[in-house]
Amino acid sequence: MVWCVLPVSDAQAQYRGPVSRSAPLFELDTPTSFANTPFTPKVENSVEAWGTLVRKLNEKGIGIVVDYTSESAIALDTAHAGDAAYAHQIGAELDLDWGRLVGWQGLRTHAVFVNRAGHNLAADLGDHSLNGYQEIFGSGGDVGVKLVYVYATQNLLRNHMQIAMGKMPVNIDFANSPLYCVFMNKSNCGVPKSLTRNDAGFATYPGSVWGGRVRYWPDSGVYAQTGVYGVNPDLNTNRYDRSGFRMGTSLYTGVYVPVEFGWIPSFGKNHLVGHYKFGVAYDSSNYPDLYFDTDMNSAVQSGKPHRQTNGKTQLWLEADQMIVRHGDGPLHGTYILAGMTRGQENNSPYGFQVFAGLVDRGFFKRRPKDTIGVEWSETFASSSLIAAQWERYRKGDPLPGNATYPQSHLMTLEATYAFQLYKGVSVQPDYQHIWRTNLQRNKPQVDVIGLRLHAVL
Incomplete structure (x- = not known):
């Protein structure tokens, strides 16, 4: 193993981490190299005149990205065979470097x-779990113009420290990897969705809450970060404000405090x-116990209100490693990835999630920008939820979560290939196989064929 200890600026140039060129989240804030939040994503523009203008604006400290992503899917071999759906996102990003604009360095x-x-x-297939065949549809569905986030970052200590404050999602910083959004299935894109469905505090893109984060690089290869965010259980709902422009905190129920430690090694001459990252988080909000009533008996049997629990914790362990390099680009090689999450069983719907996969870019020398991906994921309902649902089922009571049978676990397998058609334009055929839709044993297996289109102006 070679762990190179270089100045941050040199390490950033030489050991850039993976940046997804087809993901709808643009370049994520999560540390993927020995550096902090970049000024603006480095993208290929499909319209050369626009790209030339953007590069000139970048020199003045103004970064602009406009892109379009669509995801279409059709179901096969089920009662809903032939059902199809289309969803899209048009995104616009504005980044300002105030050092170049007015001389405020690092802001x-x-x-x-x-x-x-x-x-x-x-939804057509009765699946209201974390699984989704088109991740672009998640978190709010149809919305005309949505403010995803607006926040500021300040670099300190010769770029070894960065603070961030504003209205922002948790998942642009924590438990994230650009590799995850190579895939169309919603269960992992951005972050493993058992984290966001486990805890209202884990605000996820395209929703955002007021908060702050500090990240520190004590050396060129390790980092630590923590933050404090408001908890809004009605985020991305009409009750709050699906457009994202509501700035009040009246619906917040507590604070969410994540802590993450990461290591970014570099092996060998290539x-x-x-x-590699490990994280743990605490949500101070109150949540109902999924099984017990106020007297610590079964709420289903007693008919009494569920007891309230104060706070919940969750953790994640994630890793990816390039094992073969095909070129100098950040994704030009073969990455293997794996991870797991753990939720609090008594007040979280999902106990844990495990996943593993492979992402490769540049496998074919004549197609250096094509990307191949294969991923498997399995998510387990919490033991408290399973026990309560079985009692409801035996009594003939309706089940939560649109379930028609007690939930247990869900498994997905996805294979995908993104063709680079032109500068800034890609077409991505996709195949997904789902076991136990909606985490139900009585649901048939589902095959889905999908297609993602992505273009940067």
């Missing part, structure tokens, strides 16, 4: 707006980059 601001529209195929 940058970041904002993203999206338009989302379309139809959710998973600089095979890896990303």
Whole structure:
């Protein structure tokens, strides 16, 4: 193993981590290299005149990205065979480097707006779990113009420290990897969705809450970060404000405090980059116990209200490692990835999730920008939820979560290939196989064929 200890600026240039060129989240804030939040995503523009203008604006400290992503899916071999759905996102990102604009060194601001529209195929199949065949539909569904986030970052201590404050999602910083959004299934894109469905505090893109984060690089290969965010259980709902422009905190129920430690080593003469992270988080909000009533008996049997629990914790362990390098680009090689999450069984719907996969870019020398991906994921309902649902089922009571049978676990397998058609334009055929839709044993297996289109202006 070679762990190179270089100045941050040199390490950033030489050991850039993976950046998804087809993901709808643009370049995520999560550390993927020995550096902090970049000024603006480095994208290929499909319209050369626009790209030339953007590069000139970048030199003045103004970064602009406009892109379009669509995801279509059709179900096969089920009672809903032939059902199809289309969803899209039009996104616009504005980044400002205030050092170049007015001389305030290290200060940058970041904002993203999206338009989302379309139809959710998973709902047609009775699946209201974390699984979704079109991740672009998640978190709010149709919305004309949505403010995703607006926040500022300040670099300190010769770029070894960065603070961030504003209205932002948790998942752009924590438990994230650009590799995850190579895939169309919603269960892992951005972050493993058992985290966001486990805890209202884990605000996820395209929703955002007021908060702050500090990240520190004590050396060129390790980092630590923590933050404090408001908890809004009605985020991305009409009760709050699906457009994202409501700035009040009256619906907040507590604070969410994540802590994450990461290591980004580089192995051998080919600089095979890896990303290893461990995180734990605490949500101070109150949540109902999924099984017990106020007297610590079964709430289903007694008919009494569920007892309230104070706070919940969750953790994640994630890793990816390049094992073969095909070129100098950040994704030019073969990455293997794996991870797991753990939720609190008594007040979280999902106990844990495990996943593993492979992402490769540049496998074919004549197609250096094509990306191949294969991923498997399995998610387990919490033991408290399972026990309560079985009691409801035996009594003939309706089940939560649109379930028609007690839930247990869900498994997905996805294979995908993104063709680079032109600068900034890709077409991505996709195949997904789902076992136990909606985490139900009585649901048939589902095959889905999908297609993602992505274009950067």
